[in-house]
Amino acid sequence: MPHPQRHRRSRSLLTLTALAALLLLAAPAAAQGPLLQGGGTGQIVIDPGGIEEIRNAGGNSIQERELSGVIEGTLAGTFEERARGTVHRTGRITFRAELVFTGTVEDCGSEQHTLVLKLAGQGRSTDEGPVTEARVRVVGDERNTLDATGQGTVYQDGTDLTYDLQYRCR
Helix, strand or coil: CCCHHHHHHHHHHHHHHHHHHHHHHHHHHHHCCCCEEEEEEEEEEEEEEEEEEEEEECCEEEEEEEEEEEEEECEEEEEEEEEEEEECCCCEEEEEEEEEEEEEECCCCCCCEEEEEEEEEEEEEECCEEEEEEEEEECCCCCCCCCEEEEEEEEEECCEEEEEEEEEEC
């Protein structure tokens, strides 16, 4: 049977170790800037040559697309996007994408930065182009030149887009 005094010391040591680890993890979070709200608009350029149909199955078209564009507002600059999605025979669209933004981020200094974002969304195909909504988030990536976190929503209607986001500059 373990000695009760040793068991208490062992538990105390584990508690102190866990508390120290928690403080170390919380320190960077406390050093973050305030939570900011933002948004803006943009224009997407869809190069018809940048659309590649991977396969067609059961009336569904699986495609890869390369898009580019400009955005204004909280994020001001340009972007390049690589998306992979399915245009279902019903007109429904589902997709995932990586977007590389280059420009300025409001309240994060005036320098040009690069941020990598991931998107996942859905929508529908119309005669005027896709109408979609996607969740977007900043991801840790070696190409990032700004230490920031954030997430939001991007709405696309044809080649026009609007976005809303919450973010922190560190």
